[in-house]
Amino acid sequence: MTNMMTxxxxxxxxxxxxxxxRAWSExxxxxxxxxxxxxxxxxxxxxxxxxxxxxxxxIKPVAEAEYQVPGDEASVSAGVLAEFEYxxxxxxxxxxVNGVFQPALSHLDKLPKGxxxxxxxxxxxxxxxxxxxxxxxxxxxxxxHLTALNAALVQDGFFLAVAPNTVVEKPFHLLFLTTxxxxxxxxxxxxxxxxxxxxxxxxxxxxxxxxxxxYLKNIVTEIDAAPNAHLDRYVVQRESxxxxxxxxSEYVHQGRDSNVRSHSLDFGGDIVRHxxxxxxxxxxxxxxxxxxxxxxxxxxxxxxxWVEHTKENIPSHELFKGILDEHxxxxxxxxxxxxxxxxxxxxxxxxxxxxxxxxxxxxxRPQLEIYAxxxxxxxxxxxxxxxxxxxxYLRSRGVDPIQARNLLxxxxxxxxxxxxxxxxxxxxxxxxxxxxxxxxx
Amino acid sequence: MLExxxxxxxxxxxxxxxxxxxxxxxxxxxxxxxxxxxxxxxLARVLAGSxxxxxxxxxxxxxxxxxxxxxxxxxAQRGIFMAFQYPVEIPGVSNTYFLRTALNSVRKAxxxxxxxxxxxxxxxxxxxxxxxxxxxxxxxxxxxGFSGGEKKRNEIFQMAVLDPRIAILDETDSGLDIDALRVxxxxxxxLRNEDRMIIVVTxxxxxxxxxxxxxxHVLVGGQIAKSGDKSLxxxxxxxxxxxxxxxxxxxxxxxx
Ligand SMILES: Nc1ncnc2c1ncn2[C@@H]1O[C@H](COP(=O)(O)OP(=O)(O)O)[C@@H](O)[C@H]1O
Ligand SMILES: [Mg+2]
Numbered sequence: 001m002t003n004m005m006t007x008x009x010x011x012x013x014x015x016x017x018x019x020x021x022r023a024w025s026e027x028x029x030x031x032x033x034x035x036x037x038x039x040x041x042x043x044x045x046x047x048x049x050x051x052x053x054x055x056x057x058x059i060k061p062v063a064e065a066e067y068q069v070p071g072d073e074a075s076v077s078a079g080v081l082a083e084f085e086y087x088x089x090x091x092x093x094x095x096x097v098n099g100v101f102q103p104a105l106s107h108l109d110k111l112p113k114g115x116x117x118x119x120x121x122x123x124x125x126x127x128x129x130x131x132x133x134x135x136x137x138x139x140x141x142x143x144x145h146l147t148a149l150n151a152a153l154v155q156d157g158f159f160l161a162v163a164p165n166t167v168v169e170k171p172f173h174l175l176f177l178t179t180x181x182x183x184x185x186x187x188x189x190x191x192x193x194x195x196x197x198x199x200x201x202x203x204x205x206x207x208x209x210x211x212x213x214x215y216l217k218n219i220v221t222e223i224d225a226a227p228n229a230h231l232d233r234y235v236v237q238r239e240s241x242x243x244x245x246x247x248x249s250e251y252v253h254q255g256r257d258s259n260v261r262s263h264s265l266d267f268g269g270d271i272v273r274h275x276x277x278x279x280x281x282x283x284x285x286x287x288x289x290x291x292x293x294x295x296x297x298x299x300x301x302x303x304x305x306w307v308e309h310t311k312e313n314i315p316s317h318e319l320f321k322g323i324l325d326e327h328x329x330x331x332x333x334x335x336x337x338x339x340x341x342x343x344x345x346x347x348x349x350x351x352x353x354x355x356x357x358x359x360x361x362x363x364x365r366p367q368l369e370i371y372a373x374x375x376x377x378x379x380x381x382x383x384x385x386x387x388x389x390x391x392x393y394l395r396s397r398g399v400d401p402i403q404a405r406n407l408l409x410x411x412x413x414x415x416x417x418x419x420x421x422x423x424x425x426x427x428x429x430x431x432x433x434x435x436x437x438x439x440x441x
Numbered sequence: 442m443l444e445x446x447x448x449x450x451x452x453x454x455x456x457x458x459x460x461x462x463x464x465x466x467x468x469x470x471x472x473x474x475x476x477x478x479x480x481x482x483x484l485a486r487v488l489a490g491s492x493x494x495x496x497x498x499x500x501x502x503x504x505x506x507x508x509x510x511x512x513x514x515x516x517a518q519r520g521i522f523m524a525f526q527y528p529v530e531i532p533g534v535s536n537t538y539f540l541r542t543a544l545n546s547v548r549k550a551x552x553x554x555x556x557x558x559x560x561x562x563x564x565x566x567x568x569x570x571x572x573x574x575x576x577x578x579x580x581x582x583x584x585x586g587f588s589g590g591e592k593k594r595n596e597i598f599q600m601a602v603l604d605p606r607i608a609i610l611d612e613t614d615s616g617l618d619i620d621a622l623r624v625x626x627x628x629x630x631x632l633r634n635e636d637r638m639i640i641v642v643t644x645x646x647x648x649x650x651x652x653x654x655x656x657x658h659v660l661v662g663g664q665i666a667k668s669g670d671k672s673l674x675x676x677x678x679x680x681x682x683x684x685x686x687x688x689x690x691x692x693x694x695x696x697x
Binding site: 410 | 489490491492493512513514516517518522523525528529531532533534538539540542543544546547550582583599603
């Protein structure tokens with residue numbers, strides 16, 4: 001295999017070679033951060049299950065793999081790309097394959113004045129001021145294992161800056177695909193999204209593999225929403241069910257009256273972990289985190305979130321619903337941290353799991369840490385099976401058992417799916433849910 | 442014809458039906474009356490194929506076919522319909538979508554073509570009139586937020602759409618005021634025809650003033666204690682169930 005960097009064995013040497021390869025093109029501050037990331041990761045390593053925050057996810061296979069960074073030449077066909085599209089959805093499109101931007105597959109329509117949308121690489125080359133200010137501002141490379149690794153190995157990413165009072169109507173569709181003969185492959189991406197005061201944008205992310213191969217996708221996203229900014233985000237995770245490892249680390253900072261709505265839809269992945277650290281840092285800043293996962297086989301998805309309320313009148317809502325079949329497992333940790341100053345907090349956190357088999361497992365930990373006295377915080381978790389009486393009712397009208405089950409499962413999921421505001425994404429979510437449910441009983 | 446012979450059924454190892462026999466011919470309406478806990482709902486749910494119950498003896502045949510081993514959906518596809526005493530609320534499943542799915546599987550089983558969304562809506566609107574069902578309820582989640590009366594109307598509405606060979610109505614009258622009762626009974630009467638069999642399960646005689654049965658059976662302690670024509674219902678209205686219950690108890694002690 002030509003052009004293939006096949007440095008394996010240690011991450012240190014992987015990181016060194018990335019730095020050497022990039023030294024000619026990257027600014028000093030960026031290279032310096034790579035170095036720090038590498039050093040911190042050398043100390044931190046991959047998280048072990050002994051850590052409270054990682055208790056329910058065994059990433060040993062991820063930690064022990066000897067990764068190779070695939071070369072820059074890989075791409076995917078239009079046919080493969082079409083699989084990850086959403087009907088007739090009209091969107092700006094950024095395609096990354098193995099962490100490498102694909103200009104030929106991407107297109108950016110005319111943007112309103114005051115909007116910058118580019119790759120991370122371009123933002124570096126043009127020395128974009130906003131990028132420099134926000135890149136790495138929240139991502140914690142000292143404490144967060146995978147974020148440190150990402151800093152050392154980051155290849156590219158998406159950068160969006162929307163000027164105050166500017167609305168971008170058309171969604172940005174970011175496709176992060178992998179394809180490689182090199183196994184296990186690794187891709188590291190870092191996205192930065194900056195919304196100015198009263199700015200609005202919609203971002204749709206799709207993750208998947210174009211080919212069957214073992215890989216780790218390690219992705220960091222930093223979001224800064226200025227006062228009254230609105231961001232709608234959809235992350236459709238369709239990584240390889242058998243071979244895809246996906247770890248995301250998201251950092252969100254929200255100003256007064258801002259509104260960030262995130263929807264994660266997990267259908268794929270072998271080992272998946274989503275981390276969200278959200279700081280609601282202005283009065284009435286609202287965060288909505290929704291998640292749906294439908295897993296089977298030996299899939300595992302772990303949603304971990306830390307939501308910090310620092311000011312008064314802040315609502316935050318987390319609703320995560322999971323459907324688990326066969327040997328699938330899921331974990332949920334939702335921590336709401338309410339500062340002393342955050343009076344009138346309205347926080348609601350719910351995790352509900354539907355187990356379709358005796359061997360599926362769910363671990364759920366909604367947690368509240370409250371230092372203010374005038375707050376409304378509720379949390380709840382359920383793990384249950386399909387309602388037998390409801391099944392009997394449907395079947396007694398002639399609906400066959402598979403359809404009856406699917407009706408109830410879609411009904412269970414609809415609390416999440418009905419919040420999807422892009423009809424094409426909603427249709428796709430329903431379609432993926434049905435496909436993932438399969439025909440098994 | 443529906444033939445039940447010496448049916449024994451248990452729930453959680455407790456026998457509820459102790460050898461029950463009943464024959465319903467096409468076009469007939471049978472009323473099954475009886476005190477609370479006598480096994481009326483058990484009979485209805487066993488006929489519909491609920492797997493909460495185990496049939497430990499006897500036979501059930503519909504037009505000569507043994508149905509005991511059939512699943513609930515297979516029974517529905519053969520034309521068995523049971524209106525629930527307590528219709529189940531199912532959030533997130535739309536009434537219309539569910540009923541179209543149900544109708545189409547029943548039609549498929551009958552070798553009929555599936556109905557398109559438009560044709561189904563036309564049919565549904567027409568049948569909703571039969572029980573004066575608020576068309577808005579069709580769009581809502583199945584039985585969620587329905588009043589007691591609306592739930593019962595919805596059951597009969599489903600019956601009208603599914604056009605069953607045999608309908609078992611389990612206490613469709615309970616919880617209905619007199620006006621609602623009349624509407625529901627009228628709906629059922631319009632669904633009477635020379636082929637359809639109907640079993641009306643009720644605790645009270647009241648409903649039978651509106652749906653006039655051909656035969657009346659009294660279920661006591663999991664057995665049919667008495668059968669007769671519609672005058673039996675009137676008789677019971679006057680005497681109550683206590684006398685019959687005592688007789689059944691005495692007979693049971695005499696046998697041991
Ligand atoms: N889930 C159950 N577990 C145990 N016993 C039950 C259950 N459901 C009903 N029964 C018993 O079965 C008997 C008959 O009940 P049911 O058929 O509901 O009577 P009816 O409809 O005539 O009031 C009652 O004694 C009742 O207690
Ligand atoms: Mg009953």
